[in-house]
Amino acid sequence: MVDIAPVPRRPSRLRPLFWGVGSGLLTLALTLLGLLFVTFIIARIVPIDPLLSILGERATTAQYEAARLAYGLDEPMWKQFAIYLWDAVQGDLGTSIRTREPVLSxxxxxxxxxxxxxxxxxxxxxxxxxxxxxxxxxxxxxxxxxxxxxxxxxxxxxxxxxxxxxxxxxxxxxxxxxxxxxxxxxxxxxxxxxxxxxxxxxxxxxxxxxxxxxxxxxxxxxxxxxxxxxxxxxxxxxxxxxxxxxxxxxxxxxxxxxxxxxxxxxxxxxxxxxxxxxxxxxxxxxxxxxxxxxxxxxxxxxxxxxxxxxxxxxxxxxxxxxxxxxxxxxxxxxxxxxxxxxxxxxxxxxxxxxx
Amino acid sequence: MSLKHASCRAVALAALLAGAAPAALFAETPADTLVLADAIDDIVSIDPHEAFEFSGLDLVNNVYDSLIELDPTKPGEMVPGLAESWSVSEDGMTYSFKMKSGVTFASGNPVTAEDAAFSLRRVVKINKTPAFIMAQFGFTPENVEEMITFEGDTVTIKTDKVYAPSFFYNCLTAAVGNIVDMKTVMANEVDGDMGNNWLKSNSAGTGAYVLKSFKAGEGYILEAREGHWRGDAKLKNVFMQHIPEGATERLLLEKGDIDIARALTPTDVAGLEGNADVAISNDNGGQIYYLAANQKNEALANPAVLDAMRWAVDYQGMADTILKGQWAVHQAFLPKGFLGAIEDTPYSLDIEKAKALLAESGVELPLKISLTVRNNQERMDIAQSVQNTFAQAGIELSLDVGDGATVLDKYRARQHELTLQTWGPDYPDPHTNASTFAINPDNSDEAKLTGYLAWRTAWDPGAMSAETEAAVAEMDEAKRVEMYRSIQERHRDDSAFILMFGQLQQTGARANVQGFHTGGAVDSASYWLVTK
CATH class of the missing domain: 1.10.3720.10 (MetI-like)
Known part of the structure; x- marks a missing residue:
């Protein structure tokens, strides 16, 4: 009996394409994670107080504290990031502090x-x-x-x-x-x-x-x-x-x-x-x-x-x-x-x- | 070959441009529409009981009415709004407003005393930034139902103690005094927000205009109501575009693509000079530029040093050059146009006098002081001018430059020596500025009364605090005016503040546009009188 080598199939042009898309999506996810992380950290360490821009100069300490709680700014940083990430994955990019409208819309x-x-x-x-x-x-x-x-x-x-x-x-x-x-x-x-x-x-x-x-x-x-x-x-x-x-x-x-x-x-x-x-x-x-x-x-x-x-x-x-x-x-x-x-x-x- | 392609492209592009040209040539503003351009990205909300920024208040002023209004043509003068008449009780603690009859909201609902009571209560209940204007009279979410009541066509408002009636009425002319359509607003309530979210993109008022569309950072469109109680607005539509760049506004105005430009810079205004198609109008704004000297600093607590500084500022020089058209010399804490404002400016640059006062003060010369200033072109220009003239008098100023938040933090924490700041009124009554410049209930660090400018700069106004409190409770208006004049004069000469400039507003309009009123320092813009 002679082994007949199978006729080599013509390599599909689509397979590498799928591979490309797959690896692309992975890159997308990783890149976005990195981007989110860096932007988030920068947003948190800049010496700008977002609450001041909402409450204005005249806000009392009590109003200020209440707003800090309301915006979740009292949570530890990692937790704030985790919450943000989880919401982002579900298509919720948060609410604009200024207009209080969903950022996504x-x-x-x-x-x-x-x-x-x-x-x-x-x-x-x-x-x-x-x-x-x-x-x-x-x-x-x-x-x-x-x-x-x-x-x-x-x-x-x-x-x-x-x-x-x-x-x-x-x-x-x-x-x-x-x-x-x-x-x-x-x-x-x-x-x-x-x-x-x-x-x-x-x-x-x-x-x-x-x-x-x-x-x-x-x-x-x-x-x-x-x-x-x-x-x-x-x-x-x-x-x-x-x-x-x-x-x-x-x-x-x-x-x-x-x-x-x-x-x-x-x-x-x-x-x-x-x-x-x-x-x-x-x-x-x-x-x-x-x-x-x-x-x-x-x-x-x-x-x-x-x-x-x-x-x-x-x-x-x-x-x-x-x-x-x-x-x-x-x-x-x-x-x-x-x-x-x-x-x-x-x-x-x-x-x-x-x- | 390529060259041939390039020439084809050039022809194609020229054809495209030429094809577009006719559309551009007809670009003039529609005859029934007022087209404005301004930087309106400051708007946080257009709910009348939340709006607290200039651009938002302009919009609100044209869409809502209050019980008492300010006459746009005579700044500061009160006229009946939705109330036909009003009175205050003998004891000065109960106000009654009789509603006009036959007025309707844009929805068609009639305006009732209940709507008015609901609206004023709503301000306190939703408790947004400007709620403090009403809270000053002792209203809290808990007691507001009993303090503000209605019966028949009359609204009755009780205050917790006696206030000057003019103070109360002035506060009612602010945006928080606007009356909203209770039925419509409550029909759109979500999670107990009293329609707050809905009112961010809709309107429910009695104003001359109705909000048709609002896009944050883009613009808004208003449409005139027919049969308005004040008489119909002259132009059917108002179209406000967010155009932050002054040079762009200037170009649009010159071409007639907008009717009114409100964010022109002095350079643009200078460039428009001599253009017969455009008219520039000047008006007062509400902001005040001042220097605050921290009284915890021994040298700055010396009255002779402060006096020397007052004579070592080149007020007129700055107003004529770096601040031209934007700020005018103004040496009192009330902006022009306010009840009791004073306009005389006794201080001018006099280096010799300043030197003599410094010598008299006994401080070691040259006196070294730091000036905390925000990193912004205009403020830096002022700081450098002050640095220069102070140096001539014998005061070495070092500039401590920071971004807005850092500078403000320092000021609020009383860590500055000298700082350059601005302040604007919150509502059209003298108490708004008097209460912060001339009252300091407790000068200790622990009190943390950051809302009082006097506290921030560690200045104890002494008897002036009580006088200012008395002025806000003075029932006799003429007497009240006199009190503010006297307080301002002494405050100008003896406080820890050096008051320098009052804001000006320059508006560019096409020559055919008439009847536009910016509202000056006390009111917002009115569109309903504009013709073109």
Whole structure:
């Protein structure tokens, strides 16, 4: 009898994917635990007294003590953390000390505004940054390379605060090309709240779903400037990274081979090299997206954009630690989730990672 | 190839911007809507019996009414609100209010004496931060049912002892005096909160406006009621946007995308000068800037040293430069506009006089003192100016800089030497500031009376404490005014406080906007008289 070796099964592309998701979830849990712990400790050791901000200067010692008990601040630190953790796992991020509203619902109201802005910003960054990086990499040392470098450097080094104000002054104040600060004009804002069905909290999506195209246009006119500003900053980063990845790829032997075979240059760059550049680039884009999702505080302040960044900052100034913690956790979840997604994408794109 | 793509993108972007432009061009405020911008993230609650922050009180003022109100056009003047008439008994301890008839809440429910009694009791029962304003009259959750009663169309309120009627009436004009719709509020009660949670996102009042939407840190929308007892509001809607950045507000105001900007900085106001489309109005605010000298420090307890310091501050110099438009020289503990406020400012920078007084005081020169100050641009600017002029007189100030909480902790623990602070009134009666600046029931460390500024700085006002107590019980209003004037003059010259500046409010409005009143130091903003 002859042993017949079984026909090797084609390795499933999905298994490593599941593995990726599984390990990703574990990383997510561990990262969040660490994040919660650090944020919690910081929140507790900062020399800010949240009770003072609720009770005001005039509170008597008795009122103060009563509030301390009511907010559980008399418990030992480890117990406070354990309680917080247990509640957080059940989806309860606590109650804002300032407004006494559930932090989760407050964050849920603010997050769509940030998500909308960050998504458009990233889109802008990718659409401009990747071609700019490729352009610079294919003509190193040329004028276009220098231009991309300088434009990128400006994006890095100019204070967003200044850029935002100048942008507003020029495009809104002088040229009248875009809408002013805020997500909509006053009249549309009121229309949005009272006459529209709100599905996602993202005005662009909601106005489109309602078929309110004039409102959609108004929302575009308001978002285009802050999104372009955020996009510019992320473009600076993406274009620099694309350039370096692309230059690295273009020096590889398979590129030389492709060129020798007489393949058109655009195909060499955009099909062959790009496929490999894409792998690290996905991570870069995901990181930059996550960075924008944290909510750019300064951009949100200048453009009166009611997003997560301004929520966390306002809470911080009011020593409203449950709100700060809650906001941070949501940002953390977004960050880790995006990382996980980029890992998955990375596996799909890179055949080596599927082995 | 790439270049071609880049130019395509540029064209696409330009098209996008151009497409968006028409929408932006039509961006002017709707004719029937008052659009305001302010920093409103201070709001903790819009329940009228809990609200205690400026922005929240502005909202409440337009949505609720109280028994007695302040006339927005004449700051400090009382006019009938939901009460048609009122009186006080001979013994000064029982007040009666006869309700107006025919007034309804936004819900359609008629306003009754029961609603009024319920509301005033509610303040005491839910016991939120501003409840102390009512508790001053001896109301407790236990006795309030007997102290505040109603019969027919009359509400009767008994106080625990005699108070100046003007004191009582002034306190009723504060937000805690607002009348809420009992039926609606109690229908939304959860866990015995008397509707507190529900009133954080809804309104149940008789005001000129009804709350349509409130989003913390974003803004609120009010809608005018038809057939309001005071006459209908001129504009149908009010839309308040949270825009904390002054420069952003300025741009919006210039473009006509908002009607009123309330968080402009002096730089923005200066930038708006000469713009015919915008009008800047100046008004008083309630805050007072002062220096407090700890009387546990031997040198600072020396009256000649304190006097020297009063002559060594460059009041006008600061008001004209670093504080321009934000603060004015003011040397008394009552803000302008308050009953009994005094406006004369006898002290000015006089280094020679200060030097002479210091020489006379017998302290060793240069005198070394630390000034505890909050790490904030404006306060640091003031501290540095004081440091400079004090040095010329022979006092070496070292700055002890900390964040707000640390500085406050030090002050409350009486661990400062000299400290730069601000104080704002809690309700529109002189007693609010007099009671904290000029009363100290027990100057010992153990007493821990941190609510009294006099205690915090270890100053014993002596007979002034009793005089201030007497002023709050004085039945004759003219006499009461005279008492506060006299107390303030002596307090200005002989206390441990150096009173320096009174707050100003600068509001930017489009030139067509008329009738906006900020309420000054005693009241909140009124929207119902605004036209455009």
């Amino acid at each position: 407050e964050v849920a109201e603010r997050f769509p505004a940030t998500l909308e802005l960050a998504t458009l910003g990233t889109l802008f960054g990718v659409i401009t940054g990747v071609p700019a990086g490729v352009l610079a990499a294919t003509r190193p040392g040329s004028i276009s390379d220098q231009v991309v470098r300088v434009v990128g450097l400006l994006g890095y080094s100019m204070p967003v605060f200044w850029l935002g104000l100048i942008g507003l002054l020029v495009f809104y104040g002088k040229l009248d090309w875009v809408g002013g600060p805020g997500r909509l004009d006053a009249s549309y804002q009121m229309m949005m709240q009272f006459q529209m069905e709100q599905y996602t909290g993202m005005i662009l999506v909601d106005s489109a779903l309602n078929g309110a195209w004039d409102m959609f246009a108004n929302a575009i006119s308001h978002i285009v400037l802050p999104a372009a500003l955020l996009g510019y900053v992320s473009m600076a980063y993406i274009s620099r990274m694309t350039r370096s990845f692309m230059m690295n790829e273009l020096s590889q032997e398979y590129i030389t081979t492709a060129r020798v075979k007489g393949m058109p240059e655009w195909r060499v760059v955009w099909v062959h090299a790009m496929r490999n550049v894409l792998v690290p680039l996905i991570t870069v884009i995901a990181l930059s997206y996550a960075y924008l999702l944290e909510g750019s505080v300064l951009t949100e302040t200048i453009f009166a954009w009611p997003g997560l960044g301004s929520y966390i900052t306002d809470a911080l100034f009011a020593a409203d630690m449950p709100a700060v913690l809650g906001g941070t956790v949501v940002v953390g979840v977004a960050f880790v989730t995006l990382n996980m997604l980029s890992d998955i994408l990375y596996r799909l794109v890179d055949p080596r990672a599927q082995a």
